[in-house]
Amino acid sequence: MSGACSLIYEVAWIRLLSLVFGNTVFALSAVLTSFMGGLAMGSLFFGKFCDKLIRNSGSSGDSNLLKLYAFLEAGIGVYCFFTPLIFKGIEAIYIKAYQGLSFYPFTILRFLLCMSVLLIPTFFMGATLPILSKYFIKNYQRLGKGVGDLYAINTFGAVLGVIFAGYLLPTLVGIKMTIYMTAVTNMGIALLILLLAKLSTHRSRLPAHSLPATSTSLWPVGASAQGGERWHSIAILVAFGLAGLASMIYEVGWARVLALILGSSTYAFTTMLVTFLAGIALGSFLFARLWGKRRVSLAMLGAIELGIGLTAFAMMPILGKLPYYLLELSPTFGNSFTGIISLQFIFCFMVMLIPTLLMGAAFPIASRLYTKNLPGLGGSIGRVYGANTFGCILGSFMAGFILIPFTGVQATLWLAILINSFIGITLLILDQKRAFFKLCYGCLFTIPLTGIFWVPGWDKAIMTSGISVYASCRHNEQLGERIHNKNLLYYKDGANCTVSVVREVIETRRIPYLSSDHHDRVNSGHEHSEALYLKVNGKTDASNVKGDMVNQLLLGYLPVLLHPDPQNAFVLGLGSGITVGALAQYPLREIDCVEIEQAVVEAARYFNNYNHNVLKDPRLNLIIADGRNYLLATRKRYDIIVSEPSNPWIAGISSLFTREHYELCKSRLNRDGIMVQWAHTYSMSEQDFKMIINTFRSVFPHCQVWFSTKDDILLIGKHNEIKIDYQILSERMARFPQIRADLKNLSLNLPPSIFSCYLLGEEDVQKFTAFSKLNTDDLPLLEFSAPRNLYTLKREENFKGILRYKTSPLPPLINFEPDEFQKSDFYCNLGICCFDRGLTGEALKNFLRAVRIEPQNSLSHMYLGRIYLSQGVYLK
DSSP, X not given: OHHHHHHHHHHHHHHHHHHHHOSSHHHHHHHHHHHHHHXXXXXXXXXXXXXXXXXXXXXXXXXXXXXXXXXXXXXXXXXXXXXXXXXXXXXXXXXXXXXXXXXHHHXXXXXXXXXXXXXXHHHHHTTHHHHHHHHHOOOGGGHHHHHHHHHHHHHHHHHHHHHIIIIIHHHHTOHHHHXXXXXXXXXXXXXXXXXXXXXXXXXXXXXXXXXXXHXXXXXXXXXXXXXXXXXXXXXXXXXXXXXXXXHHHHHHHHHHHHHHHHOSOHHHHHHXXXXXXXXHHHHHHXXXXXXXXXXOXXXXXXXXXXXXXXXXXXXXXXXXXXXXXXXXXXHHHTTSHHHXXXXXXXXXXXHHHHHHHHXXXXXXXXXXXXXXXXXXXXXXXXXXXXXXXXXXXXXXXXXIIIIHHHHOHHHHHXXXXXXXXXXHHHHHHHTOOOHHXXXXXXXXXXXXXXXXXXXXXXXXXXXXXXXTTOXXXXXXXXXXXXXXXXXXXXXXXXXXXXXXXXXXXXXEEEOOEEOTTSOSEEOOEEEEEEEEEEEETTEEEEESSHHHHHHHHHHHHHHHHHSSSOOEEEEEOOTTSHHHHHHTTSOOSEEEEEESOHHHHHHHGGGTTTTTTGGGOTTEEEEESOHHHHHHHOOOOEEEEEEOOOOTTSTTGGGGGSHHHHHHHHHTEEEEEEEEEEEESTTOOHHHHXXXXXXXXHHOSEEEEEEEETTEEEEEEESSXXXXXXXXXXXXXXXXXXXXHHHHHTTOOSHHHHHTTEEEOHHHHHHHTTTOOOOOSSSOHHXXXXXXXXXXXXXXXXHHHHHTTOOOSSOOEESOOOOHHHHHHHHHHXXXXXXXXXXXXXXXXXXXXXXXXXXXXXXXXXXXXXXXXXXXXXXX
């Protein structure tokens, strides 16, 4: 239970602290470093302390150990119960520091803040394994088995903790209640241990002189004779510390690769972590059962470490084939949520199982090798565990900050393989006396070295094809051909994600037609157009295809057309830069754009022909940070805020669709400011779709719903009632040539065409979202429900559902006073725009309005005839 509680805290704390420090790799690294650093220091300190406690306690040593453990569990529970309140308190310090510090001092301060709030509980958590080892292990010959069993039980508990915190509790009770329940569990454990301490009786320990001699049980005779025992102890700690470093590099690297294959949902990441920990736990358990009572040696630890490196080496070509395996297996498992999770587990176990089994076996072996006698058992376990944990800290830092951004994921994994191979071969050589065998062991290092050059690199086009996301086409036999027809222009393993830009030549058949003078016939043939796609972890986040262009441009142009006098704007998410480029076509004084990944900025340059080369606009202030975190810390106010994140089924993105995020955005809007939030209708259940809109409405009761395509909607919110000045809108559409040109390319260059994008007003939204749930930071329903509906085909259903609540063809307008003829003509044009956009029902209503006002409106009659004819309605 203690191991389960620790992992529940870790998962919950990462969620809460990401709301304070952001979701960047720097912020996450600060949290993980603080957590693991506390564990390492606690293990080192309490390992020595429990040895001393036993020596000074005499016959009551076991009882005192239990009381110490109970005190630590109670301390963890009491402190952790108040962590949500403590985290809220450090937010004020964080915001104040943000204003006055540059990047590096601020990064150090963020780490110190994390360490200050996490040190006490994690310091206590680190004591678990040394104290339990000291209490349960009474026989030196059973040390390996005892440590293996305890480590396995503790890690299996961690697996349960991840399952509860990653799959179940956040949506059942919320993040804070999860912490409160876990804290109460810790206190319950403390009471139970205290009860056991009172009931325990004295259990005799073997005297120190009865223990086996270290020279015969642990060390090679030659080494002992040369006084090399101390150096062997140092070698074990160094080797196991490096093993921890390599293990974290594997964990981070595998997670990044599998995110490309399995997707980036919270379930996918939870599955990866469960698999990694389960392999370690099972490895330790199997060692305890099969080898726990037998003699161990440096050669055995070396063989285990070498085995980790070689099995990870064997996985490298398999990782590049995983997209093909997914294509083969996915029809068998289908698109159900259960099938998706099953596939994720299969792929994670395929990659991680054997290496993690060996990782799990390494800890009891290293502990047995390092421990010379039972009186020093606690300190030995503490040092071994501490060395490994400090290595994990360094590995996590190196992988996220240095290796992946500068060398890529594949090279990072190769480095981990070389580290494990080096550890294994070095230990094998140290344990061997004969020079010939030392030379043979040394030659083994050529296997991973040559593998770097022999094993072909992954096909980046395949790896970034988003094979897990586009379920509608992944069973299509032409998918592989489409992928290979795309030209990879850019690829970068960034600090936070993998970014790519691909170009696809789309061929369309040209229908033969007569030229405008009806004399020259244009023959049939094929036309070619170029499509550019910006992909993040394989999923397309931006492109220059028409549907995406309409959405990206409207996100920028709609707020500048609706706002009475905008002066500045904030954009959350750069993407291709097209939305920022649209905003820049209006004479704003400044535009702040926050993008979390530097590689996206580099990729956006491939869209310069479509984003008006906005990255060189002097008014643009581009900030590499977490967008929500920037809004939390900044004091600036904006006339326009555009939130253009990725899809809410991606882990972490849901926090940009919560009530608290919208409250933060509202607090950063000027009095007449406009908030624009993008959302989508596809791959979304009706409940989730309504929940997004209802969450937005709960903060912006004065809101409207517009749409760019049937795939995408735009939520508009203000402090006060939204009334659009028709004269200002018309004047701006005509005044700025680039705005006019872009909108003309989208057939949206007239006011009626803009109004054809309008869907719901305030009262309509209220009725549409009645009885819908809210997505909040504490109860992140959307993050867990959205991935379940990733492969559902609900676009038409969601769009038709929202259309049923539309009561007015126009949003509230001011300075709109046409005469009867102009009004009829206006509704006719509005009907044409709706007709061209596929909204036949709305077009019919507008044409009927036009002819009721002006019965002689011939154009409306013509379109009415076309609609009735298509519906099989014949009028006499």
